Amino acid sequence: MKILVLNCGSSSLKYQLINMETEEVLASGKYERIGEEEAFITHKALGIKKEIKKPAYDHKEAIEFTLAQFTNEEYKVIDSLDEINAIGHRVVHGGEIFKSTALIDDKVIEDIKKCGEFAPLHNPAAALGMEACKKVMPGKPMVAVFDTTFHQTMPKENYIYPIPYEYYKKYGIRKYGAHGTSHMYVSQRLAEIEGKDISKLKIVSCHLGQGSSICAIKGGKSYDTSMGLTPLGGIPMVTRSGDLDPSVLTYIMKKENISAGEMEDILNKKSGVMGISGLAPDFRVIEIASNEGNERAKIAIESFEYSIASYIAKYASLMNGIDYIIFTGGIGENQINIRKGICEKLKFMGVELDLDENNVRGEEKIISKPESKITVYIIPTNEELMIAKETEKLV
Amino acid sequence: MYVLYKTGKSVETSMGLTPLGGIVMGTRSGDLDPSVVTYMMNKENLSPEEAENILNKKSGAYGVSRVSVDFRDIEEEANSGGHHAKLALKIFHNTVSSYVAKCIVAMGGIDVLTFTAGVGEKGQDSREAICENLKIFGVKLDKEKNQKIKGIEAKVSSEDSKVPVYVVPTNEELMIAKETIKLLNK
Structure with a gap:
């Protein structure tokens, strides 16, 4: 079976064509600046990387041109589009409507648009991608996979906010979480590597990247997670603040005379470790500055690590123990010192990192010592x- | 609700810029995903003062339970089977223990x-x-x-x-x- 995975942004389209028998990526790439004259695609297949300028005025045109690449004689990976058995769409927000992955029909597309309230940049784009696919490949089975559905198993006490309850009833204000697909993948992969029954495991998964979230996974199900109503909540991130004393917001809004929208923008784009350090929104730059003695960069990194370690300890308390900690995402997979900093703060819980084993980037492996009470993985x-x-499961 | 010290000095505490931050309280929310605040403001068309007022006086265990601003009443209601009261207490207990866990991390033990x-x-x-x-x-x-x-x-x-x-x-x-x-x- 061959499956096309699409991740549609408002002006971009990321894709992978995957052969499910071998789990091999046959082709992958990204269409950027959709809607503009300068639109271009970066396509990879058979070891060839092509950048082609091709105007695409909407998602339909971008998808048509993308599909044509798969059968392009120069780097052909399939003979005809009939070989694609199904399309999987990544959707950021499934609200409370979607408790699981959904087979796409008109009603599902409408519901995805409805959930767009919480992901105004992403959900409408995903819906556009689905509608475009329907036109370009009519009748092809399509599935929506949501970032939020994995977290729909959280018990109520972990997703209700301590604000007037009617805001949950009226507006659906609650914790939804994000990165669900990633937390699900790494936890299932861990059980597979260990040859263990996931229903018996307690795992904390740390997806650390431009956006970062921590997830407590009990018996293979999300039990609690750090991101909240939107991906702004939880731990401080590269440019996002994470959870705050709410009076910080109201105080700044009054002092700077800014609207809720402007405040949101500052907390999403100018806060986090970038805000504290005053440096570029690049984690590597901030880490280097911190190592060179930049005081604010040090505080930023320390606050990032401390916050993650605190979430791990919190989840250890809520699940009454942890068997495994997983690091994943750009920072989690590649930043050696960050993993070290976090694990050092968890020594009191019996976490023993093996510094030599930890000295790697992007490898799937155990990085804790054999005597560590909690096994630490990079996945x-x-x-x-x-x-x-x-x-594949649904079609 | 608790204070933790390292060598007699405060190294971490839950309340923030103002006493609104930290753990869930009787009528105060404690820390939140900031987008909860902005979303609420947009939906209800609230000024920062009005939002502050709601988060200080109509949130926390009271906001969830809708029972009372007094913990004893909420406990009583929970014991006689009130779902919202039970939920409010559970949220309160979880955030307190989570902050204790956080303070243990801050001190490397307790x-x-x-x-x-x-x-x-x-x-x-x-x-x-x-x-x-x-x-x-x-x-x-x-x-x-x-x-x-x-x-x-x-x-x-x-x-x-x-x-x-x-x-x-x-x-x-x-x-x-x-x-x-x-x-x-x-």
């Missing part, structure tokens, strides 16, 4: 493969 | 856990639920003894608890008087 995430697997 | 103030001194069931969440860190309550302790200074952990747990009624006035004398005698 590179693979959301596309997870989406493809979920799609 | 020697003593103390409970004080209204709920800390007189909320036996809350102490039990919070300590239940902290089992993994070696906290073990003497449940029988804990039930008997209400507003008096006492140890409530069991003999084999790795972390001794105390109830210590607060006395801010005495502390202020002591600090005052210290400065006058200088």
Whole structure:
């Protein structure tokens, strides 16, 4: 079976064509600046990387041109589009409507648009991608895989906010979480590597990247997670603040005379470790500055590590113990010192990192010492493969 | 609700810029995903002052339970089966134990856990639920003894608890008087 995985942004389209028998990526790439004259595609297949300028005025045109690449004689990976058995769409927000992966029909597309309230940049784009696919490949089975559905198993006390309850009833204000596909993939992959029954495991998964979230996974199900109503909540991130004393917001809004929208923008784009350090929104730059003695960069890194360690300890308390800690995502997979900093703060819980084993980037492996009470893993995430697997399951 | 020290000095505390931050309180929300605040403001067309007011006076255990601003009423309602009251207490207990876990990380361990103030001194069931969440860190309550302790200074952990747990009624006035004398005698 061959599955096309699509991740549609408002002006971009990321894709992978995956052969499910071998889990091999046959082709992958990204269409950027959709809607503009300068639109271009970066396509990879058979070891060839092509950048082609091709105007695409909407998602339909971008998808048509993308599909044509798969059968392009120069780097052909399939003979005809009939070989694609199904399409898996990544969707950021499934609200409370979607408790699991969904086979796409008109009603599902409408519901995805409805959930767009909480992901105004992403959900409408995903819906556009689905509608475009329907036109370009009519009748092809399509599946929506949501970032939020994995967290729909959280018990109520972990997703209700301590604000007037009617805001949950009226507006659906609650914790939804994010990165669900990634947390699901790494936890299932861990059980597979260990040859253990996931229903008996207690795992804390740390997806650390431009956006970061921590997830408590009990018996293979999300029990609690750090991101909240939107991906702004939880731990401080590269440019996002994470959870705050709410009076910080109201105080700044009054002082700077800014609207709720402007405040949101500042907390999403100018806060986090970038805000504290005053440096570029690049984690590597901030880490280097911190190592060179930049005081604010040090505080930023320390606050990032402390916050993650605190979440791990919190989840250890809520699940009454942890068997495994997983690091994934750009920072989790590649930043050696960050993993070290976090694990050092968890020594009191019996976490013993093996500094030599930890000295790697992007490898799937155990990085704790054999005597560590909690086994620590790096597991590179693979959301596309997870989406493809979920799609395969449904069609 | 609790204060933790390292070498007698505060290294971490839950309240923030103002007493609105930190754990869930009687009527205050504690820390939130900031987008909860902005979303609420947009939907209800609230000014920062109005949002602050709601988060200070109509949130927390009261906001969830819609029972009362008094913890004792919420506990009573929970004991007679009120779902919202139960939920509110559970959220409260979980955030308190989570903050304790966070403070343990901040200090790299913990020697003593103390409970004080209204709920800390007189909320036996809350102490039990919070300590239940902290089992993994070696906290073990003497449940029988804990039930008997209400507003008096006492140890409530069991003999084999790795972390001794105390109830210590607060006395801010005495502390202020002591600090005052210290400065006058200088």
